[in-house]
Amino acid sequence: MSRKIAVIGGGFAGLSAACELANAGCAVTLFEKNETTGGRARSFAQAGFTFDMGPSWYWMPEVFQEFFERYNRQTSDFYDLIRLDPSYKVIFEDGEEINVPANLEELKSLLEQWESGAGKQLDAFLAEAKVKYDIGMGEFVWKPSLSITEFFQLKVLTQGIKLQLLGNMKSHLRRFFSHPKILKLLEFPVLFLGAKPSDTPALYSLMNYADIQLGTWYPMGGMTKIPEAMTELAVALGVTIRCGAEVKKINVQNKRAQSIHVNNEVLEFDAIIAAGDYHHIETKLLDESHRKYSSNYWDNRTMAPSSLIYYLGINKKIAGLLHHNLFFDRDFEVHASEIYDEPKWPSAPLFYACVPSKTDLEVAPEGSENIFILIPVAPGMESTEELREHYLKDCIERLERKTGESIAPHIVYKRSYAHEDFQRDYFSFKGNAYGLANTLRQTAFLKPRMKNNKVDNLYYAGQLTVPGPGVPPSIISGLVAANLCLKELNVRKMAITTLSNDKRSRA
Numbered sequence: 001m002s003r004k005i006a007v008i009g010g011g012f013a014g015l016s017a018a019c020e021l022a023n024a025g026c027a028v029t030l031f032e033k034n035e036t037t038g039g040r041a042r043s044f045a046q047a048g049f050t051f052d053m054g055p056s057w058y059w060m061p062e063v064f065q066e067f068f069e070r071y072n073r074q075t076s077d078f079y080d081l082i083r084l085d086p087s088y089k090v091i092f093e094d095g096e097e098i099n100v101p102a103n104l105e106e107l108k109s110l111l112e113q114w115e116s117g118a119g120k121q122l123d124a125f126l127a128e129a130k131v132k133y134d135i136g137m138g139e140f141v142w143k144p145s146l147s148i149t150e151f152f153q154l155k156v157l158t159q160g161i162k163l164q165l166l167g168n169m170k171s172h173l174r175r176f177f178s179h180p181k182i183l184k185l186l187e188f189p190v191l192f193l194g195a196k197p198s199d200t201p202a203l204y205s206l207m208n209y210a211d212i213q214l215g216t217w218y219p220m221g222g223m224t225k226i227p228e229a230m231t232e233l234a235v236a237l238g239v240t241i242r243c244g245a246e247v248k249k250i251n252v253q254n255k256r257a258q259s260i261h262v263n264n265e266v267l268e269f270d271a272i273i274a275a276g277d278y279h280h281i282e283t284k285l286l287d288e289s290h291r292k293y294s295s296n297y298w299d300n301r302t303m304a305p306s307s308l309i310y311y312l313g314i315n316k317k318i319a320g321l322l323h324h325n326l327f328f329d330r331d332f333e334v335h336a337s338e339i340y341d342e343p344k345w346p347s348a349p350l351f352y353a354c355v356p357s358k359t360d361l362e363v364a365p366e367g368s369e370n371i372f373i374l375i376p377v378a379p380g381m382e383s384t385e386e387l388r389e390h391y392l393k394d395c396i397e398r399l400e401r402k403t404g405e406s407i408a409p410h411i412v413y414k415r416s417y418a419h420e421d422f423q424r425d426y427f428s429f430k431g432n433a434y435g436l437a438n439t440l441r442q443t444a445f446l447k448p449r450m451k452n453n454k455v456d457n458l459y460y461a462g463q464l465t466v467p468g469p470g471v472p473p474s475i476i477s478g479l480v481a482a483n484l485c486l487k488e489l490n491v492r493k494m495a496i497t498t499l500s501n502d503k504r505s506r507a
């Protein structure tokens with residue numbers, strides 16, 4: 001008889017877990033509190049514009065391709081993917097701006113203009129980063145990280161040394177480069193990981209490899225095409241998807257999750273994959289005696305930043321911007337300190353402006369621009385309308401100065417989004433946007449565990465557990481949790497290898 005499994009949450013982690021479980025023959029029901037799946041990657045349409053609400057950088061394209069290949073599909077069955085070139089624009093404090101080319105040789109020439117020998121150094125830096133990428137993405141992210149002993153095999157330990165877990169990104173980069181603009185450019189991908197370069201293990205130069213060698217891509221129609229594709233796949237694999245279905249309680253008896261409360265029903269399952277916010281599941285759905293972590297534990301976690309976001313519809317085209325634009329035109333150290341060291345609303349923040357209408361005519365009316373602005377801010381803050389307006393005015397003025405275009409009078413649609421919205425929409429702990437910061441003390445088995453040892457058949461997935469935040473890691477998280485569950489239910493032996501691992505071992 002097929003096992004009945006509930007998946008809580010329809011973000012990337014919940015969707016990937018549901019696909020994997022259904023493909024193994026389980027009867028899977030996915031419960032999502034919102035009206036659509038996608039979680040942080042939902043979209044909304046207003047005034048002729050379609051806005052991606054969260055992620056906008058499509059990195060590590062092979063993770064998506066391999067996900068669909070597990071079920072004999074391709075990304076191209078669902079969406080058209082294009083590589084952006086230039087990858088993105090960076091605007092520096094002195095007003096200089098550069099378009100980062102997709103081509104490595106062109107990038108090396110650009111760096112050479114700032115620092116003699118930097119091109120060769122980039123080759124050396126990327127060679128190390130590739131090793132880390134291959135080991136990290138091929139081996140480490142596929143471990144459920146339930147115990148340190150998973151990392152005790154000789155091969156893994158030897159590889160672990162190459163990962164440079166103990167050094168940090170700040171000093172690692174300075175082994176290769178000294179020009180401040182090169183350092184800023186190469187420190188940028190680390191900002192995705194939610195910690196300062198000085199607190200981020202040097203392991204994460206693998207993100208530079210992803211950025212420079214694997215490229216920045218865009219699915220036509222928007223990032224929302226990814227969860228739409230995963231939802232379509234899940235349904236095709238037999239998953240029942242119930243939106244508008246908030247799970248209110250997990251009932252536990254004799255160390256087993258027996259049933260869940262959802263929309264005034266009590267439904268029984270053999271196992272549960274909890275792919276919503278970990279803290280919310282623990283503190284709101286489980287009785288205290290069944291929780292894995294105390295409130296003290298959560299209070300001591302270092303969260304990745306939250307974000308203050310604006311979705312803007314502009315009724316004219318704006319020259320001088322690319323699809324991705326990083327406004328590094330203020331002091332990074334000051335902004336970072338106001339996020340991590342002394343959390344407060346930033347005095348002079350850096351920001352990111354995404355203009356998908358530069359690539360995709362479908363996301364804005366003809367002759368218009370769709371702009372998404374994101375300011376990273378400390379988690380756990382509150383905002384007023386006045387405060388949100390203050391930061392919007394600052395960003396618009398900087399955009400106007402940089403592009404020489406008048407923008408403010410052309411805003412025909414405007415919506416802001418911050419901590420309170422993350423909490424309301426996703427039950428996000430402290431209103432976080434990207435989960436936990438990837439510091440060394442919160443890496444692998446030091447992250448909130450995938451398994452609750454007080455409840456045998458309850459598994460966690462998503463950006464607050466392993467391997468961590470970001471779209472590719474969340475997809476992987478769902479796959480790993482699903483395989484752990486399948487193994488423990490004796491449905492099948494755990495498969496921790498990726499397709500690329502198989503390919504690698506055959507090579």
Ligand SMILES: Cc1cc2nc3c(=O)[nH]c(=O)nc-3n(C[C@H](O)[C@H](O)[C@H](O)COP(=O)(O)OP(=O)(O)OC[C@H]3O[C@@H](n4cnc5c(N)ncnc54)[C@H](O)[C@@H]3O)c2cc1C
Pocket residue numbers: 008009010011012013014031032033034037038039040041053054055056057058059245246247248275276277280307309374425426427433434435461462463464468469470471472474
């Ligand atoms: C603004 C922003 C920008 C980002 N940019 C990028 C980027 O460019 N590239 C990148 O790779 N990553 C990016 N990320 C990170 C990435 O989007 C996330 O790490 C990823 O989407 C997390 O997926 P998830 O499935 O773990 O969680 P979520 O997306 O939060 O999904 C969890 C789902 O569970 C549901 N849920 C929670 N509790 C319950 C309940 N009790 N009952 C029913 N449903 C419940 C929630 O409604 C939600 O839909 C960004 C994130 C944000 C917020």
